[in-house]
Amino acid sequence: MCNFYMMYYMDSKHAVPFMSCMETGSKELFRHIPAEANVPIAVSPGHMHAMMPMGNATDDKQSMNGNKAEPVLDQDSHLEQVSAWPQSSLQLGQVSGLALDSDSNLVIFHRGDHHWGADSFNSQARYQQRSLGPIQQSTILVVDPANGRILKASGRNMFYLPHGITTDQENNYWVTDVALHQVLKVSGDGRDRTLLVLGEAFTPGSDTEHFCQPTDVAVDPETQNIFVSDGYCNARILKFAADGTYLTQWGAGSSDRRRRTPFRIPHSLVFLPDRKEVCVADRENGRIQCFIAETGEFVKEIKNEDFGGEVFAITYSPAGNGLIFAVNGDSPYHSAPLRGFVLDYSTKQILDSFSPTQKEFKMPHDIVVAKDGSVFVGDAGSNSVFKFTAEKLHRSVKKAGIEVQELEVEAFVQAKLRPHPNISKTAPVKEKQTVAEKNHPLVGVEPRKSIPKSKKENSILPAVVVSLLLILLLVIVFLGVFMCWMKNKRNEIKMEPRSVGGVLGKIRGKRKKKKKTFLNFGCVTCRPVTITNFAGRLIV
Numbered sequence: 460m461c462n463f464y465m466m467y468y469m470d471s472k473h474a475v476p477f478m479s480c481m482e483t484g485s486k487e488l489f490r491h492i493p494a495e496a497n498v499p500i501a502v503s504p505g506h507m508h509a510m511m512p513m514g515n516a517t518d519d520k521q522s523m524n525g526n527k528a529e530p531v532l533d534q535d536s537h538l539e540q541v542s543a544w545p546q547s548s549l550q551l552g553q554v555s556g557l558a559l560d561s562d563s564n565l566v567i568f569h570r571g572d573h574h575w576g577a578d579s580f581n582s583q584a585r586y587q588q589r590s591l592g593p594i595q596q597s598t599i600l601v602v603d604p605a606n607g608r609i610l611k612a613s614g615r616n617m618f619y620l621p622h623g624i625t626t627d628q629e630n631n632y633w634v635t636d637v638a639l640h641q642v643l644k645v646s647g648d649g650r651d652r653t654l655l656v657l658g659e660a661f662t663p664g665s666d667t668e669h670f671c672q673p674t675d676v677a678v679d680p681e682t683q684n685i686f687v688s689d690g691y692c693n694a695r696i697l698k699f700a701a702d703g704t705y706l707t708q709w710g711a712g713s714s715d716r717r718r719r720t721p722f723r724i725p726h727s728l729v730f731l732p733d734r735k736e737v738c739v740a741d742r743e744n745g746r747i748q749c750f751i752a753e754t755g756e757f758v759k760e761i762k763n764e765d766f767g768g769e770v771f772a773i774t775y776s777p778a779g780n781g782l783i784f785a786v787n788g789d790s791p792y793h794s795a796p797l798r799g800f801v802l803d804y805s806t807k808q809i810l811d812s813f814s815p816t817q818k819e820f821k822m823p824h825d826i827v828v829a830k831d832g833s834v835f836v837g838d839a840g841s842n843s844v845f846k847f848t849a850e851k852l853h854r855s856v857k858k859a860g861i862e863v864q865e866l867e868v869e870a871f872v873q874a875k876l877r878p879h880p881n882i883s884k885t886a887p888v889k890e891k892q893t894v895a896e897k898n899h900p901l902v903g904v905e906p907r908k909s910i911p912k913s914k915k916e917n918s919i920l921p922a923v924v925v926s927l928l929l930i931l932l933l934v935i936v937f938l939g940v941f942m943c944w945m946k947n948k949r950n951e952i953k954m955e956p957r958s959v960g961g962v963l964g965k966i967r968g969k970r971k972k973k974k975k976t977f978l979n980f981g982c983v984t985c986r987p988v989t990i991t992n993f994a995g996r997l998i999v
Contacts, residue, residue: 536849536850536851537811537813537849537850538799538801538811538813538834538847538848538849538850539813539816539847539848539849539850540813540814540815540816540817540845540846540847541846541847541848542816542817544606544607544846545602545606545607545608545844545846546606546607546608547607547608549567549600549602549607549609549843549844551567551569551600551842551843551844552569552570552571552572552573552574552594552596552842553569553570553573553574553575553824553839553840553842554567554568554569554824554825554837554838554839554842554843554844555568555569555570555621555622555623555624555824555825555837555839556568556621556622556623556624556634556675556824556825556837557624557825557826557827557835557836557837557844558624558625558626558632558827559604559626559827559829560601560626560630560647561626561628561630562630563604563829563830563831564601564602564603564604564610565601565602565603565604565827565829565835565844566599566600566601566602566624566626566632567599567600567601567602567837567844568598568599568614568621568622568623568624568634569598569600569621569837569842570594570598570618570620570621571594571595571596571597571598572594572595572596573588573591573594573619573620575620575637579620579638583663584640584663584671584672584691584692585661585663586619586620586638586639586661588619588638589619589638589661591619592616593616593617593618593619594614594615594616594617594618594619594621595615595616596615597612597613597614597615598613598614598615598617598618598621599612599613599614599624599632599634599645600612604829604833604835604846607844607846611649612649613645613649613650613651614645614651615651617643617645617651617653618634618636618638618639619636619638619639620636620637620638620639621634621635621636622634622635622636622637622672622673622674622675623635623673623674623675623676623688623727623728623825624676625675625676625677625678625728626647626678627678627680627683628680629647630647630648631644631645631646631647631654632644632645632646632647633645633676633678633685634676635670635673635674635675635676635687635690637672637673637674637690637691638661639658639660639661640658640659640660640661640662640663640664640669640670640671640672640673641656641657641658641659641660641670641673642656642657642658642670642673642676642685642687643655643656643657644656655702655703657670657687657699657703658670658673663692665692665693667697667705667708668705670687670689670690670693670697671689671690671691671692671693672689672690672691672692673687673688673689673690674688674689674690674691674724674725674726674727674728675687675688675725675726675727675728676688676728677728677729677730677737678730679730679732679735679752680730680732681732682701683700683701684698684699684700684701684706684752685698685699685700685701686698686699686728686730686737686752687699687728688725688726688727688728688739689725690724690725691724694710694711694721694722694723694724694725695708695709695710695722695725696708696709696710696725696728696737696739696750696755698752698755707755708755709750709755710722711741711744711748712748712750712756712757712758712760713757713760720744722739722741722744723741723742723743723744724741724742724743725739725740725741725742726739726740726741726742726770726771726772727739727740727742727770727771727772727773727825728740729773729774729775730752730775731749731775731777731781731804732777733777733781734781734804735751735752735753736749736750736751736752736758737749737750737752738750738773738775738783739773740770740771740772740773740785741770742769742770742771742788743769744762745762745766745767745768745769745770745787745790745793746760746761746762746766746770747760747761747762747770747773747783747785748760748761749761759807761783761802761807763800763802763807763809764795765787765795765800765809765812766785766787766795766800767787767788767789767790767793767794767795767796768787768790768792768793768795769787769788769789769790769793770785770786770787770788771786771787771788771822771823771824771825772785772786772823772824772825772826773785773826774826774827774828775804775828776828776832778832779803780803780804780805780806781803781804781805782801782802782803782804782810782828783800783801783802783803783804784799784800784801784802784826784828784834785799785800785802785826786798786799786800786820786823786824786825786826786836787800787823788822788823789822796814797814797819797820797821797822797823798812798813798814798820799812799813799814799823799826799834799836799847800812801813813834813847815845818841818843818845819841820836820838820840820841820845821838821839821840821841822838822839822840822841823836823837823838824837824838824839825837832848832849833846833847833848834846834847834848835847
């Protein structure tokens with residue numbers, strides 16, 4: 460008898476309710492199966508057969524068109540750094556923002572020779588280095604995403620401390636400057652024309668006409684409404700019309716209003732065009748929150764211990780069920796490595812994590828994803844931009860965030876978490892602002908901890924020393940026993956067979972008038988000896 464088995468996908472709503480499994484076996488058989496084995500694998504819509512219900516031709520056509528969808532992240536792929544990108548070195552300052560224009564070119568926003576340091580602001584969040592003037596270098600660079608070649612440069616003598624950047628459908632730049640406390644709309648034609656300004660220059664505030672170190676901007680491509688995350692001093696998201704008219708604002712959201720936790724540096728924004736939502740990277744709370752763009756109503760929160768306490772930036776791709784790309788930051792209260800994440804919007808599960816292979820992240824500050832799936836990360840600590848692309852996994856099986864690595868030499872399979880690469884954690888100056896510094900929004904300078912060396916290497920030398928000491932001790936003990944034995948042999952008392960008592964014999968020794976004692980030269984078993992015969996006479 461030959462059996463033929465076929466596996467196929469179907470929507471659960473079409474399942475037959477009375478079908479069930481029989482003789483499923485003892486639960487002990489499944490006790491040691493890991494929980495992640497029960498997590499469904501994301502399936503590309505292109506691999507699924509659409510249901511073909513009875514109906515007219517129009518229904519059939521719509522059903523067939525339902526198969527066409529954005530490709531999801533390949534479950535057998537992993538984001539790897541493109542080591543040869545850029546082909547020529549880019550002269551960058553602190554990279555604070557990234558964006559993509561309508562031609563899928565990469566837009567880099569950097570600080571040139573200006574740096575955000577501990578003396579940049581006073582306790583009222585007012586910029587203290589205005590005497591330096593604006594940045595003279597081109598702060599906005601448009602580069603070819605394929606090779607990193609600069610296509611266009613602009614933004615000279617306009618900004619003091621650039622932070623966030625995004626583009627609209629007309630390729631205009633929406634930028635924030637934390638020193639100016641402003642949001643600016645700048646033409647993308649390279650002429651450096653300022654089309655719109657929100658906020659008052661160098662004047663922080665918390666009303667509807669001022670910002671306090673705003674961090675990022677998101678644009679609704681349909682309504683042209685803009686959303687501003689504000690910021691290091693304030694904890695809010697503001698919504699404006701395309702012409703700059705104030706519409707509304709809101710703070711952090713929660714499914715339980717009694718447990719609502721305020722924003723702690725809303726650091727990055729992204730608009731979800733297919734869901735009409737706005738998501739924010741709430742940096743110091745280490746979470747991602749999403750809201751309905753029209754009303755500001757809270758939708759969901761994504762928080763994962765692998766973030767390590769801080770989420771610096773996020774971006775979004777409508778592929779599959781929706782993918783959120785994020786980068787974390789160095790937290791003084793957690794020790795998670797710096798890396799990027801790919802998350803399923805619907806399930807909140809981490810699908811992949813990635814980090815550079817040649818050069819470590821120091822302070823990943825912004826992230827964007829291109830239409831072809833390429834991911835770019837701007838690092839403010841190393842003044843560089845990293846490019847990642849999806850590569851096939853040849854020797855591993857990845858499932859629900861777990862990678863099972865097949866070892867060629869060993870005869871077993873070792874499972875390990877994918878999001879835990881061995882990343883050293885040394886970094887220079889870091890933008891930090893804790894809750895205690897709310898009234899003094901300066902950038903903290905914190906060297907990051909380094910991972911300790913392996914104890915195995917450090918324990919080799921002590922083990923050798925202890926072994927040598929034990930050998931030396933054994934030699935000393937052996938010499939002492941040998942000397943004692945030789946001493947006793949020289950002073951041995953001999954028996955004479957002609958002695959009275961037969962078997963007892965006669966004890967013969969050297970007669971002396973005085974009692975003789977022997978000196979003990981270190982032998983613990985040697986003692987002065989006095990011997991008498993059975994008659995009571997002193998022999999020795």
